Every structure is written in C-alpha cells, then in structure tokens.
Amino acid sequence: MTQAPARIVFLDDSEDLRQLMQILLKSTLGVECSCFGSLREFERHSDEVLHARVAILDINLGPEAPDGVDAFNWLMDHGFSGKIVFFTGHARSNPQVVRAQGKGAEILEKPLRPDKLISTVTRYLEAA
Amino acid sequence: MNPALHFYNVRLSEREAWLGTMIAASFNALGMLLEVALLQKIPGVSARPAVLSGLVGLMLLMVLFSRRNTPSVEWASVLYMVNTGSVVTALLLTNLQFAASDLNWEPFQASKLGCLIAAMVAPGFWVGLLSILAHCLGALVQFEFFLAAEMKTNIAAAEPWPIIAFGLAGILALVYRFRRVLLEQEVARIQAQNFAIKRLANAFLNIRDLMNTPLQVIEFAVDELRNSNELHKTTLDRIERSVQILTEINSLLVQHEKEIEWQSK
Numbered sequence: 001m002t003q004a005p006a007r008i009v010f011l012d013d014s015e016d017l018r019q020l021m022q023i024l025l026k027s028t029l030g031v032e033c034s035c036f037g038s039l040r041e042f043e044r045h046s047d048e049v050l051h052a053r054v055a056i057l058d059i060n061l062g063p064e065a066p067d068g069v070d071a072f073n074w075l076m077d078h079g080f081s082g083k084i085v086f087f088t089g090h091a092r093s094n095p096q097v098v099r100a101q102g103k104g105a106e107i108l109e110k111p112l113r114p115d116k117l118i119s120t121v122t123r124y125l126e127a128a
Numbered sequence: 129m130n131p132a133l134h135f136y137n138v139r140l141s142e143r144e145a146w147l148g149t150m151i152a153a154s155f156n157a158l159g160m161l162l163e164v165a166l167l168q169k170i171p172g173v174s175a176r177p178a179v180l181s182g183l184v185g186l187m188l189l190m191v192l193f194s195r196r197n198t199p200s201v202e203w204a205s206v207l208y209m210v211n212t213g214s215v216v217t218a219l220l221l222t223n224l225q226f227a228a229s230d231l232n233w234e235p236f237q238a239s240k241l242g243c244l245i246a247a248m249v250a251p252g253f254w255v256g257l258l259s260i261l262a263h264c265l266g267a268l269v270q271f272e273f274f275l276a277a278e279m280k281t282n283i284a285a286a287e288p289w290p291i292i293a294f295g296l297a298g299i300l301a302l303v304y305r306f307r308r309v310l311l312e313q314e315v316a317r318i319q320a321q322n323f324a325i326k327r328l329a330n331a332f333l334n335i336r337d338l339m340n341t342p343l344q345v346i347e348f349a350v351d352e353l354r355n356s357n358e359l360h361k362t363t364l365d366r367i368e369r370s371v372q373i374l375t376e377i378n379s380l381l382v383q384h385e386k387e388i389e390w391q392s393k
Contacts, residue, residue: 014341016366020348027355060337089340110340114351 007125008033009049011042011071012058012087021056028118031125039066039074050080054124056108059088059097069096072105083124087112135307136253139201145251146199149208150192152249156185156215159238163222172229173222181218185211204251212259215242216266223270227279236267236291243298247305256302264295338377342370 010021010033018035025033034052036042038061042049049055055075057068072084084105086097101107108120140148160182167175188207195203219238226233242263250256271280271288280287349363349370 012341014345016345016369017341017348020345020352020363020366023352024348027352058341089337111343111347114348 007031007052008054008056008121009042009052010035010056010087011037011039011061011068012056013037013061013065014058024114024117025121028114029122029125031121037061039071042071043074046078049075050078053082054085054121055080055082056085056087056121059086059094069094069100072100076103083127085120085124135303135310138253138306138310138313140251140309142199142201142204145201145204146192146196148249148251149204149211150189150196152208152245153185153188153192153211155245156211157182157189158185159215160185160218163238170226170229173225177218177221181214184214201251205255208251208255209258212242212246212262216262219263220266220270223267224274227275235271235287239263239267240291240294243294244301247298247301250302253302253306256306257299260295260298260302264291264298267291335377335380338380339374342373342377345370 008025008031010018012018012021012035015037018037022033022035025031034045034048036045036049055071057071059068061067061071068086068088072086075084084100086100086105086107087110088097088107089110097105097107106120106124108117160178163178164175164182167173167178188211192204192207216239219236219242223236227235240263243260246256246259246263250259268288268291271291346367349367352363353360
C-alpha cells in the first residue's frame with residue numbers, strides 16, 4: 001500500500017514545532033503534514049514535497065545552514081505549483097523574502113495563534 | 129549653542145599633539161641652524177641666542193622622539209611652550225642687532241612665520257593662541273618701545289601692520305584648524321554611534337527570531353492541551369524546553385542591555 005502524498009509540507013529546524021504542527025493540522029483539518037528539519041531533507045523527499053499543495057517554510061534553519069529562501073528557490077526551480085508560505089519571526093524586512101513575496105509567496109509571522117494558522121492554511125488548500 | 133563653536137575645547141589625540149610639538153621643535157632646531165649659517169655673513173649679530181634656541185629645540189626633539197610611544201597632550205603642550213619661549217627669546221635678542229647691522233633686514237620675518245607655524249602645529253587651541261600672541265606681541269612691543277625712531281622710518285616703515293596682520297591670520301588659521309578637527313571628531317562619533325546602533329538592531333532581530341519559535345511552540349502546545357482531556361507529558365516537556373530557551377535568550381538580552389547608552393542629558 002502506498003501512502004498518499006502529504007498535502008502540506010513544513011520546513012523548520014525546531015523538532016517540537018514540527019511535531020506540534022503535525023498534531024495541530026491533523027487534529028483540526030485532518031490533513032497530513034510532512035515535516036523536515038533542513039533543505040537537505042527536503043531535497044531527499046523531493047517527490048513528496050513537490051506534490052504538496054502548501055509548503056510552509058521557516059527562514060532561519062540554523063547557523064550556516066541553507067535557509068527558507070534557498071528552499072523557496074529550490075521549489076521554484078523544480079516547478080512546485082502549490083502555495084508557498086514563509087512562517088518566520090523577523091524576516092519580513094529581508095530583501096530576499098520581499099523578492100519571494102513578489103513571486104507569490106506569503107508571509108506568516110511567528111508567533112501566530114493556531115486558529116489564525118488553520119484559517120490561513122484552509123484558505124490556501126481550497127485555492128490550490 | 130552650536131557645538132561647532134566649542135572648537136576651543138577640542139582635545140587632539142595624544143599622537144597628533146605629540147607630532148605637532150615634534151614638528152615645532154624641528155622647525156626651531158633647523159631654523160636656528162640656518163640662522164647661524166646666515167649670521168656668518170652678517171657681522172655684529174650674536175649667534176649665541178640662535179645656537180642656544182637651536183639646542184633647546186634639538187633637546188626637545190630628542191625627548192619627544194624617545195618618549196614617542198607614551199605621548200601625552202599635557203606634556204606636548206608644556207614642551208611646545210618651552211620651545212616657543214626659546215624661539216621668541218632668541219628672536220627678541222637678535223632683532224635689534226639685525227636692525228642695526230643688516231640694511232636689507234626685513235623686520236620680524238621669523239616672528240611672522242612663527243604665527244603661522246603655531247596655527248598649523250600647536251598641540252592645543254589655547255597653547256596655539258598663546259604662542260601666536262607671544263610671537264606677535266613680542267615683536268610689537270619691541271617695535272614700539274625698543275626700535276629707534278630712525279630705524280622705524282628707514283627699515284620698518286610699514287610696521288606694525290604686517291605683524292598684526294600675520295598675528296590675526298595665525299589666529300584665524302588656528303580657529304579654522306580646531307573647528308575642522310571638532311567636526312571630524314563629531315563625524316567619527318556619529319559613525320561609531322551608527323555602527324553600534326546597527327549592531328544592536330541586528331542583535332535584536334536575531335533575538336526576536338530566536339524567541340519566536342519557542343513562543344510558537346508554547347502557543348501550539350497550549351492549544352493542544354486545551355483541546356485535549358488528557359495531560360500529555362510530552363507537551364508539557366515541549367513547553368518546559370521552550371521556556372528554557374526563552375530564559376537563555378533573556379540572558380543574551382541582559383548582555384546587550386549593557387551596550388545601550390542612556391543619554392538623559
């Protein structure tokens with residue numbers, strides 16, 4: 001039996017946040033969310049990632065590590081057709097993030113209330 | 129009051145003040161050496177004041193050179209005044225002899241030069257002003273009270289206006305120099321302040337980024353606990369870990385707090 005591709009992928013370097021995101025999306029929307037801690041993991045699961053309908057990306061993925069903007073570029077380069085959302089603390093002023101916003105990416109600022117996240121993700125899933 | 133008007137309070141760097149005094153001492157030593165050479169062609173003028181002043185300049189130069197690694201504005205000012213005193217005395221002692229012996233004597237040329245050099249190299253505003261006044265007023269007093277009326281008419285007909293003009297030019301150049309130094313110091317201060325503010329702003333952005341993930345974990349964990357009838361130990365552990373991270377970030381903030389300069393004045 002093959003598992004259906006997750007409708008949402010989440011890239012964040014905090015394991016606690018990844019697990020809570022999975023629990024939250026599963027319990028409220030009944031949606032599977034695949035979580036990854038780095039761009040390398042993201043690339044390793046490219047089939048699953050590229051078939052998702054929403055990609056939620058943290059910007060800062062740890063010191064010296066490729067960041068969420070790199071992940072955004074990777075998704076764009078590989079023809080990702082879903083919605084890309086940056087889920088970040090302060091990067092709203094980052095010029096690369098602003099450029100990504102011009103290419104259709106959205107920004108959600110941490111910390112975000114769960115109901116707000118759910119309503120936003122629902123909207124993206126319906127639009128996708 | 130416009131801060132640019134406080135040029136008289138400007139303090140040069142130790143090295144700059146030291147270098148200025150070294151240049152002044154060099155002028156004394158070399159200038160007096162040239163004067164001694166010149167005196168060989170003019171009989172009737174004693175070479176002793178020039179020799180003594182040149183030796184003072186040379187000694188000061190040696191002291192300044194040997195202590196160049198521990199410069200001080202205060203000592204530079206003291207040595208500068210000693211140098212000025214030595215030059216002015218030598219000039220006052222020889223001026224009348226020159227006036228009597230050299231028909232082509234141009235009055236107070238060295239004092240006029242001294243006014244301009246003081247403006248360029250004095251290690252402090254007040255020291256520079258004092259030095260210019262010593263050169264200018266010394267020559268003026270000598271002209272008014274010690275130069276014979278005949279000499280005044282024949283040799284120094286235009287005086288005292290040229291020496292007064294040089295004195296004023298020296299003072300204006302001195303004001304301009306210290307005003308410029310004040311502005312340079314102000315620019316350097318603002319640049320340093322900007323750099324510190326940028327560094328602090330970056331630090332706060334990074335800290336904000338570090339804080340937001342644990343806050344988000346707490347937000348989601350509380351939501352999970354609220355929607356569940358059971359008390360999940362793993363969720364409580366997550367909250368505890370996030371609180372720990374926030375506590376560590378708080379200690380980072382305390383470090384940066386020390387960088388903030390409260391300017392209540």
